[in-house]
Amino acid sequence: MHFTINGQKYEADVDVRTSLLDLLREHLGLTGSKKGCDHGQCGACTVLVNGRRINSCLTLAVMHEDDEVTTIEGLGTPDKLHPLQAAFVKHDGFQCGYCTPGQICSAAGMLDEAKKGWPSHVSERLEGEVELTDAEISERMSGNLCRCSAYPNIVDAIREVAGEDA
Amino acid sequence: MKTFDYARADSPEAATREGGEKVRFIAGGTNLLDLMKLQVETPEKLIDITRLDLNEVEDTDEGGLRIGALVPNADLAAHPRVVKDYEVLSRALLAGASGQLRNKASTGGNLLQRTRCYYFYDTAVACNKREPGSGCPARDGFNRIHAVLGTSDKCIATHPGDMPVAMRALDAVIVTLKPDGDKRRISIHDFYRLPGDTPEIETVLESGELITHVELPAPPKGKQTYRKVRDRASYAFALVSVAAIVAVEDGKITNAQLGFGGLGPMPWRDATAEEMLVGKAPGKAAFEAAADALLADAQGFGSNDFKIPLARRTLIAVLRELTGVTA
Ligand SMILES: Cc1cc2nc3c(=O)[nH]c(=O)nc-3n(C[C@H](O)[C@H](O)[C@H](O)COP(=O)(O)OP(=O)(O)OC[C@H]3O[C@@H](n4cnc5c(N)ncnc54)[C@H](O)[C@@H]3O)c2cc1C
Ligand code: SF4
Numbered sequence: 001m002h003f004t005i006n007g008q009k010y011e012a013d014v015d016v017r018t019s020l021l022d023l024l025r026e027h028l029g030l031t032g033s034k035k036g037c038d039h040g041q042c043g044a045c046t047v048l049v050n051g052r053r054i055n056s057c058l059t060l061a062v063m064h065e066d067d068e069v070t071t072i073e074g075l076g077t078p079d080k081l082h083p084l085q086a087a088f089v090k091h092d093g094f095q096c097g098y099c100t101p102g103q104i105c106s107a108a109g110m111l112d113e114a115k116k117g118w119p120s121h122v123s124e125r126l127e128g129e130v131e132l133t134d135a136e137i138s139e140r141m142s143g144n145l146c147r148c149s150a151y152p153n154i155v156d157a158i159r160e161v162a163g164e165d166a
Numbered sequence: 167m168k169t170f171d172y173a174r175a176d177s178p179e180a181a182t183r184e185g186g187e188k189v190r191f192i193a194g195g196t197n198l199l200d201l202m203k204l205q206v207e208t209p210e211k212l213i214d215i216t217r218l219d220l221n222e223v224e225d226t227d228e229g230g231l232r233i234g235a236l237v238p239n240a241d242l243a244a245h246p247r248v249v250k251d252y253e254v255l256s257r258a259l260l261a262g263a264s265g266q267l268r269n270k271a272s273t274g275g276n277l278l279q280r281t282r283c284y285y286f287y288d289t290a291v292a293c294n295k296r297e298p299g300s301g302c303p304a305r306d307g308f309n310r311i312h313a314v315l316g317t318s319d320k321c322i323a324t325h326p327g328d329m330p331v332a333m334r335a336l337d338a339v340i341v342t343l344k345p346d347g348d349k350r351r352i353s354i355h356d357f358y359r360l361p362g363d364t365p366e367i368e369t370v371l372e373s374g375e376l377i378t379h380v381e382l383p384a385p386p387k388g389k390q391t392y393r394k395v396r397d398r399a400s401y402a403f404a405l406v407s408v409a410a411i412v413a414v415e416d417g418k419i420t421n422a423q424l425g426f427g428g429l430g431p432m433p434w435r436d437a438t439a440e441e442m443l444v445g446k447a448p449g450k451a452a453f454e455a456a457a458d459a460l461l462a463d464a465q466g467f468g469s470n471d472f473k474i475p476l477a478r479r480t481l482i483a484v485l486r487e488l489t490g491v492t493a
Contacts, residue, residue, distance in 0.1 A: 016172040016212075019199070039200050040267055052240075052269045058196045059270065062172055063214055110265055118244040121260040121400065126249040142400035143264020 001065055005030065006074025014061050021045045023061035024071060032072035032101045036145070043144035046102040046109070047071050053109025055143075072101035075108060083164065084108060087157035095148035103144045107158045110140045114162070132162040167202050171211040175218060178376055182345040184213050185374025191215045193236060194270035196263075197279040205289055206280075206296055220274075220378055223247065229384035232341075235274030235377045239329065240265070242273060251385035254409045257392035258332035264401050274377035277330050277340065277357075278369065281323035281431075282403055284308060294320045295365040310469040311405065314477070315461075316430040321365030322467055325358065325432050326403045332392055333380065334433040335409040335425030341379040344372060351381075358432030365431075387421045388413025389488045394427070395480055404428040406477045412443070412488040419443045419452065419489070426460070429477055436460050439481075448489035453482045 003010045005028065012027045021038075024030040024047070033056055036044035040058040047056045048070040076082030084104045087093070094100045114136075119126040122139045130136065137155050146154065175181035181191060188210040192198055201207040220234035223245050231247055242248055243259035263271060280286070285293045285303045292300035304312055304322055312322045338354040357369055371377075390411045396402040407427035413420045422443040426434035439460040446452035457478040464474045486492045 015169070017167045017169060038203065040196055043264065043266060046266055053266045054270050055196070055266045058194075058199050058267075060172075060192075060195065060199065060212075063192070063195070063216060106266060109269075113240070113265065116244070118240065119249065119256065119260060121257075123260075126253060126256055127246075139400050140265055143266045 001062065003028075003061070003065065003069065004067070005069045006071060007068075012061075016060065016062055018061045019057050020047070020049075020059045020061050020064055020069070021056040024056065024069075030071050030073055033105075034098055034101060036099070036102075041145075042099070042102075043106055044099050044102040046106040046144065048105055048109055051109070051112065053106050070105070072105055075104065082108070083161050084157065087160045088154070091153045091157040091160070092150070093154045093157040094146070094150050099144060099146045103141070103146065103154055106141060106144045107154075107161070110137075111158075111162055114140070132159065134159065137162070168205060168208045170209050172214065173211065174214040178215075178218055178220070178343050178378055179347065181213050181215050181218065182343050182374050182376045184211070185345055185376070186211075187373050189213060189374070191274075191376060193272035193275040194238070194267075195275075196267050196271050197275060201280060201287075204287060206287060215376070226381060231382045233273050233380045233382070235272060235379060237273045238269055239263070239271040239273070239276060240268035242329075243268065252332075252336060252382060252390070254335060254390035254392050254411060255329070255332040255382075257390075258328040258394075258407075258409055261392060261394040261404075261407070262328035273329070273380055276327055277333075277377065277380070278371075279325075279327055280368075282311065282326045283323040284311075286323060295323060295361075298364070298366050305467055308469060309467045311403070311428075312467060312470045313430050314464040314466050314470060314473050315426075315434055316360050316432065317465065317467075318361045318363065318365070320363055321361035321431065323361070323365070323431060324428055325368075325430070326427075327433065328392070328394065328404060328407060328427060330354070330433040331407055331425040331427040332409040333382070333425075334435050335411055335423045336382050336386065337423070339381045339383075340377055341381060342371065343376045343378050345374040349378075350375075354433075355435065361431050368432075386411045386413075386423055388423075391484060391488060393480060393484050393487075395476060406473055406480050408477075408480050408484045410481075410484045410488055412448075412485065414448055414489050417447055419446055419448055422456075424456075424460075424481070426477065426481075429464075429473065443485070448485070448491040449493055453485045456485070457481050
């Protein structure tokens with residue numbers, strides 16, 4: 001089977017039961033994406049598939065043969081951090097760091113959704129431009145849990161990048 | 167996870183032809199794979215329907231909407247027509263799950279998501295829905311999230327969805343394709359089944375029958391909202407939810423369409439409760455009469471008794487909000 005991860009082609013022979021997350025971690029050595037709950041509840045496994053954030057634990061690798069997958073390894077490099085990675089460092093958006101790759105991939109997808117004008121549960125109006133207030137950021141990031149509870153700093157980091165984008 | 171055969175369908179017809187009792191269609195996979203990991207679901211074959219051309223939201227000639235079964239919850243919630251004309255649906259979708267899950271969860275899969283009853287998820291214990299005839303430990307056990315309406319001796323589980331509650335309030339129609347090529351149009355009011363003696367059968371869908379679309383009639387008259395009460399502010403299933411569409415003209419309620427989540431084994435609707443409102447002046451008397459009608463047959467099982475007063479208060483709060491009458 002062929003997969004495209006972070007713009008690179010990979011070949012792997014995997015059992016049909018393999019989740020996209022296990023493909024990345026166990027077969028391709030891309031261990032940035034983390035396994036927390038393995039049931040879509042914690043968000044540590046969040047990756048981008050064709051630009052959209054999803055939980056890689058709740059989907060099968062075989063279903064993604066023709067897709068473009070982006071993981072934390074594809075967002076930035078140690079020498080050239082993605083703006084979200086830099087902002088998480090600057091604002092101390094983590095303690096143990098386990099949820100961070102998922103948080104950052106999720107935030108990247110979320111900023112895109114906001115740019116497209118997608119409303120959220122806390123949006124007073126469903127139409128028009130989205131203003132990423134702290135309440136909006138928290139609601140839109142609620143699929144990513146942080147056991148160290150670095151939430152205020154995560155929101156600070158994302159707010160800064162959202163501001164630069166605007 | 168038990169192993170299975172995997173095939174990708176290239177047309178709806180081909181998908182239905184491959185369907186069967188031990189076969190499951192897989193769309194977003196967010197419910198099915200969750201259950202397969204726990205061996206609550208053990209299909210012999212998965213038919214991947216994600217590449218089918220069922221991804222559009224189109225206007226119907228009647229002024230309504232035709233939603234492809236694969237339209238993700240996120241896209242549907244943000245669709246310009248949904249946002250403008252079906253606010254209750256957009257709000258219900260946005261109240262469900264997380265951004266990541268809504269990107270994957272499909273319209274068809276959401277309708278068919280299974281209950282979150284703890285015993286249903288635990289293969290070490292009995293559960294009539296999972297293992298017909300084995301018993302229902304929830305009745306006398308932990309039942310805080312369970313149903314108070316429409317239950318049976320065999321099962322007291324709720325349907326956990328938000329989107330289907332709004333669709334029930336909107337009189338949606340579910341369009342399907344059967345293996346013999348027949349197309350069916352099933353009103354959402356006839357789509358779900360009460361548990362009765364067979365809680366394992368949740369809908370009227372037949373083996374191999376594929377949901378292809380969901381149709382909404384032209385936008386209803388009145389203001390719309392969805393209120394979800396849950397244990398935390400986001401990313402939790404409903405304890406009680408209310409989808410409401412209410413119109414007031416010349417001091418009288420002229421339309422009331424109410425859907426309820428968290429209360430029953432299916433997204434709930436009660437014609438009598440709506441009759442208590444239509445033709446009446448909005449206010450305490452009418453609102454309380456509607457709540458009385460809705461909850462007349464409600465039965466708690468201990469830990470979920472609180473849902474009965476909570477449903478009452480939530481309904482009245484929503485009616486006040488939509489009519490602007492707080493007296
Ligand atoms: C952590 C978590 C939190 C959640 N919170 C909420 C919440 O707050 N509110 C809420 O409403 N939901 C919630 N969900 C559930 C989520 O909405 C459902 O998992 C999702 O909608 C299912 O859609 P899917 O496309 O992934 O379905 P799948 O998992 O692919 O399929 C579900 C079922 O539907 C069948 N199926 C799918 N498509 C079709 C079709 N076209 N025709 C016939 N059969 C079909 C499948 O065979 C399967 O039996 C949550 C889920 C998780 C994991
Ligand atoms: S309530 Fe229904 S799903 Fe839960 S244990 Fe009883 S039979 Fe099973």
